[in-house]
Amino acid sequence: MDWQVIIANFPLLMSGLVKSLQLTVVSALFSFPLGCLIAIGRLSHRRWLSGASTAFVNVLRSNPLILILFWFYFLVPLITGRNVNDLTSIIVAFIVFFAAYFAEIVRSGIQSVGVRQIQAGLSSGLTYAQTMRHIVLPQAIRAMLPALITQCIVVFQGTTVVYVIGYSELLHTAASIAERTVRPVELYVTVAAIYFIVCYSASRIARHFEKGAA
């Protein structure tokens, strides 16, 4: 074992971690609002809207992330007619894929608030959108915070999938260092430790909110 290689490459690993985190934050930041819209669509009385939203969720949740990634990697340039950079197609794929999961969390959160609160809001002359925005969603988000944080952990772990198209997030960075220095054991142990620290801390935070809600 030679841990010197870790110390020497630590800045490089950290820049990989930062990229992973950026990817996570950007994906979550866009796929959560998109998920909210889809969840509201699923709960809509308009058949075409709830049908389309449900289909979206089911298709996305029944496919592996890596396949969706391939899809967007080849599809986005095809649709837009020009080459987009790798990162754009990755991010679009992440946003769309995880929106389906966020939508399910938001849907159960909204349903936990209950129809009587909606009636109270509507009966006071608020529109449906205002009732959602001011009455239902704030309560729903509080109820689903633990599940949302857990989903963000899944997104963070999911960022490793971009390894296959050579984007230098944490895992890919570690792999190239391992190849260059021929020290795979040290590197993969370190990377595992980093993922553990990030994910475990986040899950502790989720548990904290779970207790707070109870």
Next chain:
Amino acid sequence: MNQPIIRVENVGLRFDSFVALDDVSLSVNAGQCIVICGPSGSGKSTLLRCINGLERFQKGDVWVDGVSVRGCQDLPKLRRGVGMVFQHFELYPHMTVLENITLAPIKAKGLSRKQAEDLAFHYLDRVGIVDQAQKHPGRLSGGQQQRAAIARALALEPKAMLFDEPTSALDPEMIAEVLYVMRDLARGGMTMLVVTHEMGFAREVADEVVFMDRGRIVEHAPVDEFFSTPRAERTREFLNKILLKL
């Protein structure tokens, strides 16, 4: 004679094969207080929800201050004119009492925060809980919560108030404080439609009493007549049961 504030005409509503409302007609004039009673599942609450368009009915129509609910293009505006109070209060647990009351006046009516808060304090004073304004609903007693909910409905300055079993979820000692507020409202000339089993309240405050059973209005009479000489057998049965229980 002015037109009634609320006019329900031949309203029919069914959920699949279950008939919730069957040819129901009822008028509430300005300043009137009408009490609706009847066994559970008789359609009382459903009728209230039809009046402010929360429930869609298949037959007949409802007019609120001359505006048809069925043909209404602006339901939020119509609903602002009708305050509603629920059995389980339905205060918003994530907001303070004050925020509960000012939300709709600000967002739906477009009042400034200052105007809305002045209005809120006025009505909180009227229901006797000004000191609770900054608390969250969870910190209040059941009776205080229901009074806050009444203040919330009043802050819209509605033409009529609908009460859906406002005391059924309360402990006995808290029922009195809510009924006191409602009595005060009725005496102040508020137009009220109240679903309740509080026959003492009905006797003292109501102008007319309606008895519903299985989606129909079985009896509708001035209050004295309703209690002294109920015509329908079903009404007598119900009154015996409910009055014996008290």
